[in-house]
Amino acid sequence: MRNLIFFAFFLIIVLHQSCSPAKRLTENQHLLRRTSINIENTEINREQLRPFVRQQPNRRFLGVVPLGLMVYQFANRERDSRLNSWIRNTLGEEPVIFNQTLLESSRLQMSMYMHGQGYFNASVVAKFDPSNGKARFSIIGNQPYYIRNIGYRIDDSALASFIYADTANALMKSGQRYSAEILDSERQRISDYLRNEGFFRFSREYIRFEIDSALQKHQLDIMVIIGNQALGVSPNLAATTLPDNFHNRYIIDRVNIYPDFSPLTALTSPLDTTFYALSDSADARKLTFIHRERLHINPRVLSQNILIKPGEIFRVRNVEQTYFNLGGLRNFRFINVQFVDLPTLAQDTLPNAPRRLGANIQLARQPSNAFAIEAVGLNTAGMLGIAGNLSFSNRNFLGGAENLSLRLLGALEASASAFG
CATH class of the missing domain: 3.10.20.310 (membrane protein fhac)
Incomplete structure (x- = not known):
């Protein structure tokens, strides 16, 4: 058994070398073989950053062999036919050629995510090593920013009384690490709260935040600004020439x-x-x-x-x-x-x-009454037959939206004579 396993791996390695995609690449092309993320000095883990990697290498069977890539290369070597085309496009996997633009895009998205999580001074470096086909992302979080004070600027006094009465339920807290996701969730929470208190026309577009990070000790202040609605203008558009209007309860x-x-x-x-x-x-x-x-x-x-x-x-x-x-x-x-x-x-x-x-x-x-007939063939020990069911449903049986369902089942099957 051990010899069989050894032979199988040996055969896979031989096939891999004979079907190596590197032989088909031009001088400026490199196969992307691995990606890695190294992160330090941060509460963010690499799994949170992995979705931002725009280019992934070919999948590996048992984490070792890029089997799909090998199948693709093998089918690509043979003469073009429907079978080879089906193998190449269905079972195979096209080689992933390293793309510098996608690497830089991944780095920028990681940097933006770190900034949105309060790591304003994070260092995000991306490098590709053509000798081994490995793309490396190195992230150093450095010290994050924390919320010091939270204030509110609300011109509408009636609206302000509701907001101040509900600050205990705010998702943002003093001493909390800054997070753009929490700010966005807070916008939605305030909007939902006000729309459940009668403010029919209110939306999250009226809420914005001013961030003052020019403080010492990596702290910042957040000002929650809730604007008035403009007459005849969508809340997400500027209305400098039209008079403001307070938000009405309904x-x-x-x-x-x-x-x-x-x-x-x-x-x-x-x-x-x-x-x-x-x-x-x-x-x-x-x-x-x-x-x-x-x-x-x-x-x-x-x-x-x-x-x-x-x-x-x-x-x-x-x-x-x-x-x-x-x-x-x-x-x-x-x-x-x-x-x-x-x-x-x-x-x-x-x-x-x-x-x-x-x-x-x-x-x-919907129609009150509905009928359905279903039939299915039977074959029991060579004896043919047919089974079916007749169903009837009424969606308003007694005039109170009651749902009534009836089903009648039946089957007919041939049987062999005992007297042959």
């Missing part, structure tokens, strides 16, 4: 539900309106069902699954949960929630008064 004023929505007949079919009260009180808020046919699904069931309610502050998580709940009913092939600004009333102009939103929930139903 309250859900009305909810219209279209339980049998169809874009083809939405503007032409006559509509009926049904109001569903959310409580038994005389002044209870109501959901408005606007429909063409009779209500196939009980409004109570839909109301329980719709978290967007009149009289409540807009919260994006309620919108997401509504999509999830309605999808879970498995009764609709199309679900869409739209919000529209409602006309401004006198009370809407009072200081800090929320603006009003209308919600339109469009639901396109």
Whole structure:
């Protein structure tokens, strides 16, 4: 057994030498055989940097032999044929020729990543040794920068009160190593928080950071700046000539539900309106069902699954949960929630008064009934037969979006006579 293994390795080495791709390279070409990353004085490990290596050598079988490369070279030596072409392109692996541009690109991306992790003075060196085909990346992190102070600059006083009340949940902390990833996550966290507190039109584009790293002892200060929205201008565009506008909170004023929505007949079919009260009180808020046919699904069931309610502050998580709940009913092939600004009333102009939103929930139903027939051939010990099943499903069995499924199974198989 040992001799067999030795012979196999000997044969692979011989084939490797006879099929060496180096023999086919020009004077200025070199085969990339290995890459290595050496990193010092940093909390970053090499696995975090490996994705930035733009050029990888040919894969090695058992970590030793570039088997795919050998197959490619062997098939490339033979006369061109469909079989050789299939072997070369399917089983083989084209030789990786060292590219100086990709090496430099990898070095720059590693340097940018180190900078984004707080290592502003990191040294990143990349070299290629043509004698052994090895590309080496050497990274020395040096001392990273840490966050000293975090401040906020918010012109909108109403918005500022929400931000300051939530600073305990900030992802950035004093004494923490600077990280561009954490800053980006903080932008998203603030945006999500405000959109769950009624700020319907807020987005992360209004948030930016100013970094002051001109301090001693490798420390920096971060200023979180939240700008006002500009009238009639996208938040990610400059608006130097238009007046600024504070961010408004929004309250859900009305909810219209279209339980049998169809874009083809939405503007032409006559509509009926049904109001569903959310409580038994005389002044209870109501959901408005606007429909063409009779209500196939009980409004109570839909109301329980719709978290967007009149009289409540807009919260994006309620919108997401509504999509999830309605999808879970498995009764609709199309679900869409739209919000529209409602006309401004006198009370809407009072200081800090929320603006009003209308919600339109469009639901396109799937067919209530579905039938399916499946058949399969059987062969048991040479005896042929057929099996099948008939299935029936109803997606609104009792009018409350209940799902009913029935399946009938059957089989027919020939049998040999005992009396032959």
